[in-house]
Amino acid sequence: MVSVFELDDSFRALRGASAEMAAELREHALAVDADPYDMKPHLDVAAFRLIREFMIPRRFAGGPPRIGRHEFEPGTCLQGIVWSVELAYGDPGMVLAAPGSSLAGVLVDQLGDAAQQEHFYGALADGATWSFFGMTEPGRGNDAAGLETALRRESPDLYRLTGTKKYIGNGSRGAIGVVFARTGSGPLSIRAAIVEAGAPGFETTPLDMVGLRGACLGEMRMRDVPVPAEMLLGQHLPATRRGLWGAVRVFNTMRAHVAALAVGTGLALVDLVRAERPLVPGADDLAARLEACRQLVYTAAAAVDRDRNAAGPSSVAKAAAAALGHEVSRWAVRSLPPKAIVAHPLLEKWTRDVCSFEFMEGTTDIQRQHIAKAYLKGRRPHSKG
Amino acid sequence: MTVLAPGLTDVLAGLDIAATAPRGVAVLPVAEVPDGAQIVPNNLAAREGLALVRIPGADGPGLVGARAAALAEVRLTVLRQMLELAVARLAGRSFAGVPLIDQQLVTGALADVVTGVELASSLADDAPAAARHEWLTEAGWTVTKFFGAEGYIADHPVRSLYVSTLVADVWIARDPEGGW
Numbered sequence: 001m002v003s004v005f006e007l008d009d010s011f012r013a014l015r016g017a018s019a020e021m022a023a024e025l026r027e028h029a030l031a032v033d034a035d036p037y038d039m040k041p042h043l044d045v046a047a048f049r050l051i052r053e054f055m056i057p058r059r060f061a062g063g064p065p066r067i068g069r070h071e072f073e074p075g076t077c078l079q080g081i082v083w084s085v086e087l088a089y090g091d092p093g094m095v096l097a098a099p100g101s102s103l104a105g106v107l108v109d110q111l112g113d114a115a116q117q118e119h120f121y122g123a124l125a126d127g128a129t130w131s132f133f134g135m136t137e138p139g140r141g142n143d144a145a146g147l148e149t150a151l152r153r154e155s156p157d158l159y160r161l162t163g164t165k166k167y168i169g170n171g172s173r174g175a176i177g178v179v180f181a182r183t184g185s186g187p188l189s190i191r192a193a194i195v196e197a198g199a200p201g202f203e204t205t206p207l208d209m210v211g212l213r214g215a216c217l218g219e220m221r222m223r224d225v226p227v228p229a230e231m232l233l234g235q236h237l238p239a240t241r242r243g244l245w246g247a248v249r250v251f252n253t254m255r256a257h258v259a260a261l262a263v264g265t266g267l268a269l270v271d272l273v274r275a276e277r278p279l280v281p282g283a284d285d286l287a288a289r290l291e292a293c294r295q296l297v298y299t300a301a302a303a304v305d306r307d308r309n310a311a312g313p314s315s316v317a318k319a320a321a322a323a324l325g326h327e328v329s330r331w332a333v334r335s336l337p338p339k340a341i342v343a344h345p346l347l348e349k350w351t352r353d354v355c356s357f358e359f360m361e362g363t364t365d366i367q368r369q370h371i372a373k374a375y376l377k378g379r380r381p382h383s384k385g
Numbered sequence: 386m387t388v389l390a391p392g393l394t395d396v397l398a399g400l401d402i403a404a405t406a407p408r409g410v411a412v413l414p415v416a417e418v419p420d421g422a423q424i425v426p427n428n429l430a431a432r433e434g435l436a437l438v439r440i441p442g443a444d445g446p447g448l449v450g451a452r453a454a455a456l457a458e459v460r461l462t463v464l465r466q467m468l469e470l471a472v473a474r475l476a477g478r479s480f481a482g483v484p485l486i487d488q489q490l491v492t493g494a495l496a497d498v499v500t501g502v503e504l505a506s507s508l509a510d511d512a513p514a515a516a517r518h519e520w521l522t523e524a525g526w527t528v529t530k531f532f533g534a535e536g537y538i539a540d541h542p543v544r545s546l547y548v549s550t551l552v553a554d555v556w557i558a559r560d561p562e563g564g565w
């Protein structure tokens with residue numbers, strides 16, 4: 001028996017509205033791939049407005065986001081997943097190119113107090129400003145517990161931030177964001193602070209990416225960057241909830257997002273091939289498997305909305321969708337003649353883009369560990385009996 | 386720079402490019418781009434000293450037979466170079482105190498690459514070239530993943546694996562139903 005995740009009327013309306021915005025995104029995709037730092041000609045796309053409305057907490061916006069007669073609560077994982085799949089069908093690089101709060105916003109929502117949230121969202125209010133989420137360090141990969149960037153307390157009011165972050169989305173175009181660093185040696189000493197790119201001692205270098213170039217990865221080097229104490233997130237929370245706890249919750253959300261991007265891109269590739277070769281073998285099978293992945297992603301998002309600590313479902317969705325996205329891209333290339341690589345620049349682009357889903361928010365090996373752990377944890381009570 | 390561009394130069398030596406290029410597209414060493422060809426901007430290929438080009442009027446069969454096998458040899462060399470680089474990286478980094486090269490998931494993937502390389506090398510000479518090249522592409526992707534996020538940065542040598550795939554995707558004939 002298959003359990004189908006049913007979207008209610010409001011989510012179906014959101015799905016329909018975002019699907020209508022996909023074509024416009026696609027028109028801008030190649031230009032952004034060629035020069036992702038020249039975003040001015042692309043900022044007015046309807047999808048960027050939708051993303052902004054659905055990511056900004058209600059009190060910083062004119063009102064709640066609406067689609068037709070439906071009103072939404074911004075910031076839930078499921079609504080983000082619903083538009084992510086549809087917009088990625090337009091182009092995944094464009095989704096990542098959207099200005100706004102992105103991952104950093106999810107963390108600030110979790111760990112920020114009212115003043116910090118106001119400061120952060122205020123800095124992004126113009127709709128043409130990007131934010132960064134500074135976690136990964138060169139040479140460390142996903143080993144968050146081993147991070148080395150240091151946050152040194154200089155006075156009761158001031159900290160100094162020193163260290164290097166690499167492979168950070170919007171790393172060199174973001175104006176504001178969050179940076180994880182340690183104030184001491186224990187796991188609870190890892191904290192996150194709101195940091196501004198204009199601060200003294202803060203330098204960045206863009207990284208030339210293989211694909212998904214709208215994400216604009218960069219390296220951030222910080223040397224004694226002044227961070228006012230009031231910019232440390234989580235001061236109002238218990239010690240256990242100030243740092244990595246928040247990061248884990250962000251990653252559970254973002255893994256579902258990456259899976260959604262993979263599903264949307266995979267569906268776009270299937271349709272691109274079908275348009276050229278309507279009876280192409282394999283298309284129905286792959287489309288059905290992608291729809292199964294869409295179900296996994298919706299289910300994972302709903303699980304995250306029930307409990308932001310739910311790691312298992314979003315890891316399953318991400319591992320499955322990233323692998324399938326890559327498989328679909330190989331099928332697409334093999335199903336068309338070589339000239340398609342030139343005749344359909346989006347085919348060439350998407351074959352590069354899908355590779356990114358492996359690397360973002362934890363590689364498949366990391367997801368496999370989460371999946372196995374969550375499974376074993378879930379069955380433990382039963383195995384006793 | 387890897388052996389990809391010089392290797393491709395050798396594979397194409399003495400070949401009438403316009404008569405061979407499949408349906409008017411080719412990936413060529415930059416120095417070999419013929420007059421009249423239009424270069425299609427491709428950042429990764431350019432970084433490898435190669436160009437993706439359109440050759441108006443060309444309608445060739447692509448690389449077949451010994452030349453397709455020679456291209457596979459070049460790709461195999463690139464793959465081995467990147468694998469060595471990956472192993473050095475994996476040995477030098479650790480997760481939760483254990484070197485990556487000793488993590489079971491990594492050793493399993495490493496074994497898969499070695500197996501894929503052996504399979505690609507063991508195909509009969511007259512086997513369809515596309516099968517050999519697809520194994521190399523798959524093994525190349527597994528090696529790429531060993532580099533983590535570094536494996537997605539264009540100025541890292543690992544880009545040669547993406548370009549190696551592009552070269553095969555353009556030059557190697559696939560199943561005749563595939564619209565060739």
